[in-house]
Amino acid sequence: MASKVLVIGGGISGIKAATDLGHMGAETFLVERSAILGGVFGKLGKTFPYNTNAVDILNEYIQILENLDNVSIHTQTHIKSIIQENNTFKVTLVPGDITVEVEALIIATGFEPFDASKIPKYGYGIYKNVITSLDFLEIIGNNQNIIRPSDQKKPSSITFIQCIGSRDKKTNEYCSSFCCTYAVHIANRIKNIDPSIAITILYMDMRTFSNYEFLYQEARASGVKFIRGKPSVVREELETGNLIVEVENTISREFLQHKTDMIILSIGAEPARESYELAQTLGLKTDDKSGYLLVNGEDDVSAIGQRRIFVIGNASGPKDTQYSLAQASAAAMQVLIEINKSISKK
Numbered sequence: 001m002a003s004k005v006l007v008i009g010g011g012i013s014g015i016k017a018a019t020d021l022g023h024m025g026a027e028t029f030l031v032e033r034s035a036i037l038g039g040v041f042g043k044l045g046k047t048f049p050y051n052t053n054a055v056d057i058l059n060e061y062i063q064i065l066e067n068l069d070n071v072s073i074h075t076q077t078h079i080k081s082i083i084q085e086n087n088t089f090k091v092t093l094v095p096g097d098i099t100v101e102v103e104a105l106i107i108a109t110g111f112e113p114f115d116a117s118k119i120p121k122y123g124y125g126i127y128k129n130v131i132t133s134l135d136f137l138e139i140i141g142n143n144q145n146i147i148r149p150s151d152q153k154k155p156s157s158i159t160f161i162q163c164i165g166s167r168d169k170k171t172n173e174y175c176s177s178f179c180c181t182y183a184v185h186i187a188n189r190i191k192n193i194d195p196s197i198a199i200t201i202l203y204m205d206m207r208t209f210s211n212y213e214f215l216y217q218e219a220r221a222s223g224v225k226f227i228r229g230k231p232s233v234v235r236e237e238l239e240t241g242n243l244i245v246e247v248e249n250t251i252s253r254e255f256l257q258h259k260t261d262m263i264i265l266s267i268g269a270e271p272a273r274e275s276y277e278l279a280q281t282l283g284l285k286t287d288d289k290s291g292y293l294l295v296n297g298e299d300d301v302s303a304i305g306q307r308r309i310f311v312i313g314n315a316s317g318p319k320d321t322q323y324s325l326a327q328a329s330a331a332a333m334q335v336l337i338e339i340n341k342s343i344s345k346k
């Protein structure tokens with residue numbers, strides 16, 4: 001009899017886990033609360049590291065999923081209840097009150113992009129030309145539009161402010177890990193479309209981890225300016241809609257009134273509220289400091305797999321897509337190992 005697994009969350013992590021489980025013959029249920037699969041990844045357009053179009057990648061995966069008879073996709077579906085009895089989970093889905101019985105759960109409920117209006121001193125939601133990275137990705141779209149919201153004209157200068165909602169005692173103390181890399185990647189995209197646009201990145205530390213340093217080098221080579229400093233405030237020039245950023249360059253010790261046509265706030269990630277609610281239902285532990293779910297629902301690594309609940313992708317902390325995909329594949333494999341171990345014990 002095929003193993004049965006339920007994957008909660010149809011972002012790129014949940015999609016990858018469901019695809020691998022499907023390929024390995026497991027009867028797989030993929031549950032997504034919204035109308036479409038893809039999560040945040042679906043909104044990114046051309047992604048780092050290699051400029052691949054997120055929608056193309058998603059479409060490929062969705063086509064594979066749709067061709068797998070042993071995978072069922074439930075969009076616009078919520079978990080009503082989960083009852084665990086030994087190694088079986090009875091999960092009721094709404095609408096329809098459908099109950100499925102599975103032998104393992106994979107939680108892929110992702111993250112919430114940080115709400116930049118929680119830091120009013122940078123003017124998000126107050127000044128039209130202060131937008132977030134996600135807003136900018138929506139503007140640039142596939143048509144490569146670079147316009148600023150107040151007058152729909154091309155800006156001659158764009159400034160990024162890093163660490164929005166991250167590495168700060170007032171918001172979240174952890175590093176969101178992907179926002180330095182996406183900032184240099186977006187800066188490179190802008191420079192490729194129009195090299196005349198002056199770009200400045202205001203940063204605390206540049207953390208293009210793993211093998212993404214080349215994106216930073218590319219940005220430097222194309223003339224992107226990096227200033228180390230955390231702005232104290234952003235003001236708007238009423239007549240023009242231009243912005244003035246007050247910032248101390250912590251390398252040269254100069255106080256700057258940095259003028260720019262437009263600001264992109266590099267927002268970080270926060271734990272999703274629904275993940276926390278799931279953790280409560282399932283008795284899973286969350287990390288004391290960040291609030292994210294622990295990968296195995298436990299802080300004791302010897303408990304790996306015992307509960308048959310695995311947390312993958314950004315539900316367990318901010319990570320880029322490559323890392324999320326690797327974790328999804330590992331969890332899909334581990335789930336089947338755990339199920340098969342108990343079958344062979346019988």
Ligand SMILES: Cc1cc2nc3c(=O)[nH]c(=O)nc-3n(C[C@H](O)[C@H](O)[C@H](O)COP(=O)(O)OP(=O)(O)OC[C@H]3O[C@@H](n4cnc5c(N)ncnc54)[C@H](O)[C@@H]3O)c2cc1C
Nearest residue numbers: 009011012013033039040041047048110111313314320321
């Ligand atoms: C501005 C920005 C740019 C980025 N650019 C890149 C890039 O270029 N390259 C890159 O590798 N990474 C990039 N990232 C990171 C990337 O977005 C994440 O790695 C990726 O989205 C993680 O996918 P996920 O499936 O783990 O989570 P998510 O994308 O958050 O997906 C989670 C899914 O679960 C669903 N869900 C949540 N709760 C429930 C529930 N209770 N029941 C059912 N469904 C539920 C959600 O609706 C969502 O569809 C960027 C991030 C940001 C913010």
Ligand code: SF4
Nearest residue numbers: 163166175176179180
């Ligand atoms: S990745 Fe960069 S911008 Fe994001 S929190 Fe870490 S240091 Fe700040």
